[in-house]
Amino acid sequence: MKFIYSGSHKLHFPQAEFHRGQMVTPFENPERIDLIIDHLEEVGFTGIKCDDFWDVEPVLKIHSADYLEFLETAWEEWLAAGFKGDLMAGNFPVRRMQQRCPKHIDGKAGFYSSGNDTSINSGTWEAVKTSYMTAKQAQKVVANGDAASLALCRPPGHHASRDLFGGYCFLNNAAVVAQLFIDQGAEKVAILDIDFHHGNGTQDIFYGRGDVLFASLHGQPEDSYPYYSGYTDEAGKMEGEGSNFNYPMPPGTTYSSWAQSLEEAIRQIQKFNSAALIVSLGVDTYKEDPISFFCLETDDYLRCGIQLSKLNLPTVFVLEGGYALEMVGQNVANVLIGFESG
Amino acid sequence: MKFIYSGSHKLHFPQAEFHRGQMVTPFENPERIDLIIDHLEEVGFTGIKCDDFWDVEPVLKIHSADYLEFLETAWEEWLAAGFKGDLMAGNFPVRRMQQRCPKHIDGKAGFYSSGNDTSINSGTWEAVKTSYMTAKQAQKVVANGDAASLALCRPPGHHASRDLFGGYCFLNNAAVVAQLFIDQGAEKVAILDIDFHHGNGTQDIFYGRGDVLFASLHGQPEDSYPYYSGYTDEAGKMEGEGSNFNYPMPPGTTYSSWAQSLEEAIRQIQKFNSAALIVSLGVDTYKEDPISFFCLETDDYLRCGIQLSKLNLPTVFVLEGGYALEMVGQNVANVLIGFESG
Numbered sequence A, B: 001m002k003f004i005y006s007g008s009h010k011l012h013f014p015q016a017e018f019h020r021g022q023m024v025t026p027f028e029n030p031e032r033i034d035l036i037i038d039h040l041e042e043v044g045f046t047g048i049k050c051d052d053f054w055d056v057e058p059v060l061k062i063h064s065a066d067y068l069e070f071l072e073t074a075w076e077e078w079l080a081a082g083f084k085g086d087l088m089a090g091n092f093p094v095r096r097m098q099q100r101c102p103k104h105i106d107g108k109a110g111f112y113s114s115g116n117d118t119s120i121n122s123g124t125w126e127a128v129k130t131s132y133m134t135a136k137q138a139q140k141v142v143a144n145g146d147a148a149s150l151a152l153c154r155p156p157g158h159h160a161s162r163d164l165f166g167g168y169c170f171l172n173n174a175a176v177v178a179q180l181f182i183d184q185g186a187e188k189v190a191i192l193d194i195d196f197h198h199g200n201g202t203q204d205i206f207y208g209r210g211d212v213l214f215a216s217l218h219g220q221p222e223d224s225y226p227y228y229s230g231y232t233d234e235a236g237k238m239e240g241e242g243s244n245f246n247y248p249m250p251p252g253t254t255y256s257s258w259a260q261s262l263e264e265a266i267r268q269i270q271k272f273n274s275a276a277l278i279v280s281l282g283v284d285t286y287k288e289d290p291i292s293f294f295c296l297e298t299d300d301y302l303r304c305g306i307q308l309s310k311l312n313l314p315t316v317f318v319l320e321g322g323y324a325l326e327m328v329g330q331n332v333a334n335v336l337i338g339f340e341s342g
Helices: A031-042 A056-062 A065-080 A107-110 A126-143 A173-183 A200-206 A255-272 A297-308 A325-341 B031-042 B058-059 B067-082 B107-112 B124-143 B174-184 B198-207 B255-272 B298-309 B324-342
Strands: A002-005 A017-019 A023-024 A046-049 A147-153 A189-193 A210-220 A243-247 A277-281 A316-319 B004-005 B018-020 B021-026 B045-047 B148-151 B188-193 B214-220 B244-249 B278-281 B315-319
Touching: A002 A023, A002 A031, A002 A126, A002 B058, A031 A046, A031 A325, A056 A065, A056 A173, A056 A255, A065 A126, A107 A243, A126 A173, A126 A316, A147 A325, A173 A189, A173 A200, A173 A210, A173 A277, A173 A316, A189 A200, A189 A255, A200 A210, A200 A243, A200 B148, A210 A255, A243 A255, A243 B107, A255 A297, A297 A325, A297 B124, A316 A325, B004 B031, B004 B124, B031 B045, B031 B324, B058 B067, B067 B107, B067 B124, B124 B174, B124 B315, B148 B324, B174 B188, B174 B198, B174 B278, B188 B198, B188 B255, B198 B214, B214 B255, B244 B255, B255 B298, B298 B324, B315 B324
Parallel strands: A002 A046, A002 A147, A147 A316, A189 A210, A189 A277, A210 A243, A277 A316, B004 B045, B004 B148, B148 B315, B188 B214, B188 B278, B214 B244, B278 B315
Antiparallel strands: A017 A023, B018 B021
16 A cells, blocks of 8 residues: 655644643644655555645535635734744634634634644644645555555644534545545545544534435544534534434443444445545554544454455555554554455 | 722633644733733722622523533533643534533533633632622622722623623623613613724614613624624514614724714613613724734723713622733723713
8 A cells, every 4th residue: 555645744733722721733744745755664654755736626515615715824924923932822702702803813823723732823824734734645546546545744734614623634635535525526525534523524424414424433522522513413514414323432432342443433434335445544542542532452453444445445555643653553553454455 | 089909819820821823821811800900999999898798699691500500510511521721612513503412511611602802710709709799899899879980890790690600700700790780670781892892792682672772892703702792683583672772883993983983872872761880891992902903092981981971870889801911901990980080
């Protein structure tokens, strides 16, 4: 299996992250990608440096034009306002408030954001574009005949909705990949999100659509980020009704019960007659992950890969989270190894 | 005019405030009250130490029971979760997200908050209760026959809505005072908010009610906090339609144009046949205020007080913002001096 990567992700380098009342060193950091690349090469996977190009058309089918303009100009506006440090949102248009975008960058930042775990700096937009191009190229590899590929996206994407950044995410790479398959003629595709956190952005994007199934295995929203989505009764609406599946699980979940949810999600995808599979691949389900509460072991990722291969679908893996640095490379690699052996 | 104060506000002592991408020393700090007390006494106003009691009944007419329970238990839950530092919210249930309260304090904090400028520490709930009691006692002074009184509330209140804290506010003291007048037999009362920032919490609380007029003079929402409310077309709904008045003004506004909005608000209050007036008194309209953009001079507050006295209504002043420490005492005092001379 080929994996697509780029060095440009390093242009996004948040200095601090707001976490449980404190400013801390960001969990989502550039080192993650280097560690994954090193390990993938070590175990024999072929890395391809991204040489794809920026094309806004597929992105505009997923994100709103005003949101894209915000992402593109935010840093400049932040500097022009005389602000210091990374751009982070501070106030948010929560319930009963106006959903009108203010003019001032401080208000705009909150309008387009769901929290202040996620900051924007000088190179963020370049990194975000490259992350999307990496996913686009990985999709192309599969569209051209490979059974599977992996996009080493950074920043990740699954918390980004049509017009909101947050949870370290800006553009929803997995959603764009799904859209590309549809645009190229697939009638139906499925996104399976196995990151620890609910893929709230992806769910939101396809909630009213019947051509993209979304299934997510995640920490239950009562106890874990993103907190305000991921319940089992979120089943889609309109044309999308019945094609959204959430599998929230409690703290301490080990592979045996996690795999039951995976089995169930796979059954739904099989029933859906999907032409392709996009896996939002987070390995923050790992027992040592610093911001999650599942208890998967490194060997479990081999088993997970084997299970996924049973779907026998053209598959694009899109990297999401995973913050236990010492094992992030091996855990990602194990999913691919399992997948290829299955 | 008597003013009511308490020393217990000092129990609320946020260590840092998230402001435009950085953690800074809070603008809303305990020193503000000491400076105002000193100056009020210096110019001859009589301070009365709050000896009122906690009574949840009036508060429950303004805030939801679950929100009050959150405020009461938040700090304990934060500590129990093993978190360090002040409680601050990080993620928020913005558009299209679930409006279900999570179980975990980190998610709860975001559910009940509109931003992370506002933190909770060990003594916040005691201070918040005292701030309310201070307002309650000031209302009593006027109900018992005084023409006017001032409640030196801290934390302030006008950004707190039925179930949201934010903008340094937790309980909406002005709203409770209005409710007390109504409960004591007033048919209609008016709240005039002259703080620099839109009184979004107060507006929200009375938006559907016809017995409380709300009028606010403030920095236009396109450019200033709270960003997501304060437009002129927010006119109330249902029974409240036509009794909500917003006067947003641009950066650089001086007293002459500010006073025109005040004149207009006063006309609306006169037409409303209000039995009492509650003034949400912020002096962050002052030209040197560090987080605002109006250009009022210290003498303008005398004129403002004179204008307010023309309404000739029993009046409770409730302190909101004002962060230019060197002049906060004099600016507050001038409003009262003008009011009494008018």
